[in-house]
Amino acid sequence: MILRKYMAMLGVGSAQIDLILEKDTYRPGEIVKGNFIVKGGLIEQRLNRIDCDLMMCTEPNESKNEKLLDSITIYTTKVIESSTTNHIPFSFQLPHSVDSSCNPSYRFKSKLTFKQGIESVDHDAIYILEA
Template identity: 30%
Template sequence: MVFKKFMAKLGKGGAKVDLILDKEEYASGETIHGELMILGGAVAQEINKIDIDFVVQLHGKEQIFTHLIERFPFHEAFTIQPEERKVLPFTYSLPTNLLLSGHAISYTFITHLDIAEAIDHKDHDPVIIQAPPRLKRVFAALSELGFTEKYSSRSFDGHLQEFEFAPTSLFCGDIKELEFVAKIEDEGIHMLIEVDIPSFMGKKEVKREIYLDNSLLEQGSELTDQLKQIIAEMISSPLSFAHDKKTFYHNYHQKWSRSTGAIGGFAAGWLATELLEDLFEDAFADGSEADEDGLFAFSEEEEID
């Protein structure tokens, strides 16, 4: 028994914690349901407390920036007996304005089991934050038009999350790439769409601000037809549109942080100037440049350890 206690203090045969969630993918604003399971080890141990951290990781050029979104404390101390199983319910309503998961953005629940006089135990549970239903319909409509989302999509510049799509059929040859940023409101979605049109100078960037109301977003075929017409007009009359990302952001920044559906609004609220400067410094060191609107989108392909 003495040997078992000694080994438990070193983490061998000690108590463990496991956060069990009902699934791995969630839409922003959705409620997560699960349970927190504490499993006793070979000997009885005192549990000081349990903390569950919900964190977001932004992958920069040289490092990963981690931010604590919310902490869920279970600070009532208790004794876990050998091989005992203790289960606590867990629920959490996700913020509605989270950045969506992508190659440079990821989310994890990290559970900390604080064991008295022993090595603590941790549990990591990554989750994927998907687009809310109305934005998913925009993705579906673009897919119907032959667009596929690029790996580099969903980058974040501290203000806006950008979505990038490549044409594969209908508009292939007419445009090189379609990009957009979005602000989701109760009655619809504001979008700034950019299409890169091939030209003798390389490409011409045409930007157009549009608004899709909920009634249109509910109609799959009509939404697809509307987006098809919008893109076709941008290709045929590029000089008719003169919008830019900076103006789009400043038109809505007063409502950005308090809007319930601003994609990136949550992150824009906690990203400090110092953090943005670090991100830019890392990115520029890699030879990247800010875009013509003065907003920078960084990306990274590293994996989280």
């Protein structure tokens, strides 16, 4: 049991997050809906928060050219039991002023933060059409 605890603290066998969206194409100002799927790892872990950032990237595959457009945070003290699946509703209103002049790509970067252990991160691309 102690070995599992330390493995989870290092990220091996810790809980994972996956953002599942209703669709992947949106217009500026539209509400994005979906669910966070949180899958328990080898041991139970106490979740502190879920962060979800809307990122814009002006060059493909270049994370250094990312820009944070907006963010939401869900604070919680939920315990994620080992080997369970939890569904947490997600809703996010896209900004009305989204720059499409430089042909950027957009993605949601979701992150679980635990009381102990490392963070779990998920990336989900979306397409934003011109208004």
